[in-house]
Amino acid sequence: MTTPSRSPLQTASCRSPQSAKRPRILIIYTGGTIGMIENAETRALEPFNFDHLIENVPKIKLLDIDIESVEFSNPIDSSSMNPIHWQSIAKVIEDNYDSFDGFVVLHGTDTMAYTSSALSFMLENLRKPVIITGSQLPIGDVRTDGEENLITALQVASARDGEGMPMIKEVAILFEDFLWRGNRATKHSSDNFCAFSSNNFPALASFGLGIHFNREVLRHPRPGGELKVHYNFDTNVMVVDLFPGIQENVVRHMFETPGIRGIVLKTFGAGNGPTDPWFISLLQEATARGIVIVNISQCVNGSVMPGLYSAGLFISQAGVISGRDLTAEASITKLMHLLGSNHSHERIVELMNRSLCGEMTTD
Numbered sequence: 001m002t003t004p005s006r007s008p009l010q011t012a013s014c015r016s017p018q019s020a021k022r023p024r025i026l027i028i029y030t031g032g033t034i035g036m037i038e039n040a041e042t043r044a045l046e047p048f049n050f051d052h053l054i055e056n057v058p059k060i061k062l063l064d065i066d067i068e069s070v071e072f073s074n075p076i077d078s079s080s081m082n083p084i085h086w087q088s089i090a091k092v093i094e095d096n097y098d099s100f101d102g103f104v105v106l107h108g109t110d111t112m113a114y115t116s117s118a119l120s121f122m123l124e125n126l127r128k129p130v131i132i133t134g135s136q137l138p139i140g141d142v143r144t145d146g147e148e149n150l151i152t153a154l155q156v157a158s159a160r161d162g163e164g165m166p167m168i169k170e171v172a173i174l175f176e177d178f179l180w181r182g183n184r185a186t187k188h189s190s191d192n193f194c195a196f197s198s199n200n201f202p203a204l205a206s207f208g209l210g211i212h213f214n215r216e217v218l219r220h221p222r223p224g225g226e227l228k229v230h231y232n233f234d235t236n237v238m239v240v241d242l243f244p245g246i247q248e249n250v251v252r253h254m255f256e257t258p259g260i261r262g263i264v265l266k267t268f269g270a271g272n273g274p275t276d277p278w279f280i281s282l283l284q285e286a287t288a289r290g291i292v293i294v295n296i297s298q299c300v301n302g303s304v305m306p307g308l309y310s311a312g313l314f315i316s317q318a319g320v321i322s323g324r325d326l327t328a329e330a331s332i333t334k335l336m337h338l339l340g341s342n343h344s345h346e347r348i349v350e351l352m353n354r355s356l357c358g359e360m361t362t363d
Contacts, residue, residue, distance in 0.1 A: 023101040023158035024066045028092055030085065031075030032108030034133070034150065037140035045138055056139060057147050065158050068100075078108025078115075078134075083233040083336070086118045093123065093130065094229045102129040102157030102166060106150070109134045109187055109195055112173060113329040116182030118233075120171040120330075120357045121337040125225040129157045129168035132182060133175060136193055145193045149174060152207055159211065170219040170357065172204055179205035181219070183330040183359035186300070199301040200325040200361065219358050234339035237262040237332060241298070248278045255286045262292045262335040264328065265320065271295050271304030272311035280314050287319030290345050292338075294352060296323035296331050303361065321352050323360070330359045 029035050036045040037056060060067065070092055076085070093103055107115055116132045123130065133153040135146030153174045159167040171182035176194045184201040205213045236259045240251070255263070263286070267273045287293055295304050295315055303325040306316035316322065323331050334356070338348045355362050 022064055022066050023160075024068070024099065025102050025104060025154055025157050026092075026096050026100040027067060027069035027104045027106060027154075028089055029069060029071035029075065029106045030078070030081070030089065030108075031072055032078050032106060032134045033137065034106050034108075034135040034139055034146040035071075035075060036138035038138065057150060059147065059151055060154070063151070063154055063158075065154055067154070076108075078111040081108070081111040081115060083118070083235060086115060086122065086233075087231050089115070090119060090122045090229050090231065093119075094227065097128070097227050100128075102131065102168075104150070104153045104157050105130065105132040107132050107134050109136065109175075113182075113186045113196070113327065114333060116171050116173050116185065117327070117330040117359070118333040118337070120181075120183040120359065121334055122230050123171065124228040124230060124357075125221055126171065126227060126357075127169050127221055128166050129159075130171045130182075131157045131168070131179075132171065132173050136191070136195060145176060149176070152211070155211060156205065159213070167213055168204065168218065169221055177207050178203040179207075181217075181358055183333075183357065184327065186327050186329060188300070197300075200303070200327075201358075230337060230341065232340035232342075233333075233336040234261060235336055236260055237264070237335050237339065239264045239266060239328065239332060241266045242268060242273050246274070248276075248282070251279065251282055255282055255291070260291060261339050263294070264323070264331045264335060265293055265295050265315075266298045266328065267295055267304070267312070267315065268298060270302065270308045270312060271297055271306055271315065271322065272309050273315050275311050275314055280318050283315060283318035283320055292335065292345070292348055292352065293320045294323045294326070294331050294335060295320045296326050296328060321349060323352075324362065326360050334359065 039046055131153045133149045135149055137144040139146035161167050173180045173182050173185045173196055175196045180198045184198040185196045187195055188197045189195045202217050240254055240263055297304050304322045306312045306322050338351055
């Protein structure tokens, strides 16, 4: 189980002259392509100093926003991201929550959807924007998408409604033309500027000549309640991807992994799997031992519907929880979050079936 550790973040201010009327946004730089710039001598890509953010992105001076930043002391490739880093990001948000109107997290694209999903579960009662963005090309590249993504993220993070309240009150991924709910998005392309999509939930906003918010789907937290950050994760989980011809000994070996507490089972179509007696038996044995198994579809669009086919019904009757239309990233981070919360097994099953922060469709 992961627990909070000393933050690997250090302050790197990029203040504009402050005004009491202007929104204050904190940029949190974790690493990734967006923060890279080419060394003039070596031609190698290296993180640039955020003290010189405005120097590298001069258009920021045109924004009527007060900006400060913190950064990882050792910026990482997002492939190295883990729950300790999620905790560090959440701790910065918690420590600065009352001092800033919004937060922009700069992050590598490879695990961005995992981080956005994890933060959505960690930041209970969030009432301010946490906008996660990055880029496919370094911010110093002549064709970079990073400059536009960063500037738009700052604008979205500072956007207010007619009553002066934040337009966005949740964790979201901003990339190219769209703003996606963080726990609904997934990376679908490694070589396209439109690298993210959300196949089971509409965009929170779209960007063209203006910023167009989809007000009907924006999250509105319940009244009252202060920000509460949940730091603990239990990483004794795994993902099992079914395929035709999967063998009993392979599945048994995975299900009997020492210490395993949760499994995300990626099934076919609407939640179907083999009807072989050995497979159903292994599911029953695992759930009887208290392992939480969540059924999600390998399809990027649609939902698990356990009763639609007998192949899915057998899995449900074995004690496997329907993940409905959860993304793989949201299902694994939600499972780690709940297993780390010290809830009873029954309570974890109940909460896996419930939408905690808009991550799944329950109607």
